[in-house]
Amino acid sequence: MSAATLLEVRDLHTQFNTLDGVVRAVDGVSFDLARGETLGIVGESGCGKSVTALSILRLIPPETGRIASGSIHFEGHDLATLPEDEMKRLRGHRISMIFQEPMTSLNPVLTVGTQIAENVVRHLGVSWKAARERAFEMLDLVRIADARRRLDEYPHQLSGGMRQRVMIAMALSCDPQVLIADEPTTALDVTIQAQILDLMLELKEKTGTAIVLITHDLGVVAETAERVVVMYAGRKVEEAPVMALFERPLHPYTRGLMAAIPRLDVDAESGGRRPRLQEIPGLVPRLTQPIVGCAFASRCGLATDRCRAEAPPVVDAGGGHTVACWEARV
């Protein structure tokens, strides 16, 4: 693990027990996150990107799911096996997370001020009074007007964009090393989306927090991330610096995703709202069965018999660009 590497995920397997059998939601994913870096993780819903994020914080519901194997190295600990009480001290402090649904992710019966301040009290051990002052600073930092008054308001009194700002304020209140943002703008209006992304980037510059940005939206990734991991059916299929990925997507799945991005002229016609990724023909394989060969083979126009029989190895295309595909022209 090099000095610049902050978080190192190796061969992560996360599984859920369902009535249909064991679902391999994350099936051998590895990636690194450098200090101060913004890493995008993209893929369709159900590809395991959110489960990856929850695995890092060990927030997988223990009744149904578990990290089956792999390691998550962070600040000298393996988060996959760290005792729960130590994990609790880490969450919201060294690594924090914001979620997709700002409408439901804040507690409706507690004031905004309390929800930010409790994080500070918990991890920095300061008084409630000091924590409240910190909460005020944070609200101010995320540019919530009239922050002093907002401290005593409840989430239902705030708009969706403001709630996501509160979530960000809360997540950054203890100066974490890593901020995991799971679809932070998906539920918001397109104009608010841009504001929130800009805010996140700006705060990143100020605080040096590394960001893991999870999204299904390649447009968001293009604007925000420095490096991108593309996931499909619980596996990493491609990883590259953002420019390299957009200039030369190597995996057929990545190319399919890009083809689904609306062009500017189309974008304007659809009222400026970015549509969700369009379907690539075919179905995502069932994750209850071990996948033989390449997971994308059943939907891939280039698939050969080898693709269906043997899992493709990760190939280095140079410049930090890797891909797992038999047919990729590296």
Added chain:
Amino acid sequence: MVAVTDDLPLPPRRFSLGAAIRRNPTITFGAVLLTVLVLLALFGPLFVGDPLKIAPVNRLRPPSERWWFGTDQFGRDVFSRTIYGSRVSLIVGLSVAAISSVLGLALGLACGYFRAMDGFVMRIMDGVMAIPSILLAIALITLTRPGLGIVIVAIVIPEVPRIVRVVRAVVLSIRSQPYIESAVAGGTRNIKLLWRHVLPNTLAPLIVQSTYVCASAMLIEAGLSFLGAGVPPEVPSWGNIIAQGRTFFQIAPWSILIPGAFLATTVLAVNLLGDGLRDRLDPRLARRL
């Protein structure tokens, strides 16, 4: 994404008793227990002695081979009284459940469907529900001659609002469904609408609620009899047996504890049946209680 964990099979929309039983052990357990008790009530009296026969020589005998459940202060056989008593409880429970279901269904459908009636009827229901059920029953009984019929009526009145509220809630939620609105717009007659679209949807919650009413009715009847305001004292009901055992409780606890255990078991069986049916048929109601 966490949709993976939500991927449980949805309960069947339509009422299917066979499937319900196979999938739910609670129902089966409750039903089997209840069946045994019903058989005991139906046929038990054919095999036991006279529950009313007084034998002062044998008074206050503890349970033994001859008197399985002992005897009371008049030397009456507690076993045979308990078996006969099950008839009263089951008759009261089942008839209250049946009568209040029919009344509650009719009122609930009417309230949910004809808005003009709703305010008026629901105010009355709120008022009736404000009166604790035993007190309401007691008041009615104070004004009439004792008997099984009046006990049933006195329990039906406080139980009806519980059914009305459940049925009305279902009707209101169905009314707002697009298919009902379009049927109304298309000129379907009210009666036909109620019969074809609304009534079938109320059945599952109605069945569940009526099992609870049945359990509650048996408890109220026993309570009333215990207080001396239920079925006439000469009828061997569980409440009466317990009431009459009070004086000698310290010497002969069996004449209270044994019929009490029977009562508790019967109510337990009905409740289990209700819980199982509720989990199976009506998950939304399951959350409300």
Added chain:
Amino acid sequence: MTAYIVRRIFAVLPVMAVVALFVFFLLRFAPGDPAAIIAGEDATNEAIEAVRAKLGLDRPMVEQFAFWIWRLLHGDLGVSIFSNLPVTRLIAQRLEPTAALTLATLFVSVAMAVPIGVVAAWKARKIADRLVMGFAVMGFAVPTFVLAYVLIYFFAVRWQMLPVQGYNPIGQGFGPFVESLILPSLALGITYMALIARITRASMLEVLQQDYIRTANAKGLATDRVLLLHALKNAAVPIVTVIGIGIALLISGVVITETVFNIPGLGRLTVDAVLKRDYPIVQGLILVFAAAKVFLNLLIDISYAFLDPRIRY
């Protein structure tokens, strides 16, 4: 919020009006001749007529109604047929034991059942949860008076730890007062506790699935803060609602409990009145009990405004 509270208070009035009307018409429309039934099996015609006059049943219905409402609004619940004492005075004399028993049971049950339900939800499907659910199912099935005798049998008769029966007014010392309330409260409270524990569990289980609980966990908050503040405060409205619904259960139960434990409260007054068919007392008690229930439920409705900031209509 004031508007909300005022509206809740006004919503109580029609309910009490219906209760009053119900009690009035129950006597007037009862099958048969209530006067004859109240007077008893062997009553002479004169005695029946005397009862009829006392109940005012010999006058025109409208006049009866006006007179009855008039008295009710002045806090006059009529006089007992047998003792000729005002019903209000009889009720006042018996109020203390019932209030003590009901309120003690209410507080103790809530204080025990809510934590039990929280633990059950927290340890869902584990041993603790199964025990709680088992207790809840049993609690619904065991009748108050049966449980009361089981408790008496063990705690009073066999182990002689507590008094078998009776009530010691609080004026005669706190110790004996509490001692005389333990078994009655337990007998009365079990069903109520089962009800509250069950709804607490169900409500907590639902809340624990919510996104904001995931947020609270993502902040690394201590388990007790997540459970007792973030979750329980959100689960509170249904729990408090059921606490209110259960008050009816307590009031019905108090009639039986007082009979078993020989406590000279309103419950015993009710039973004695029923046995003597003293209808004025019965109707007075119904009004008082219904008013108590409606009042406690009003307090609960008002508490919603404090528990959930979204309720401000």
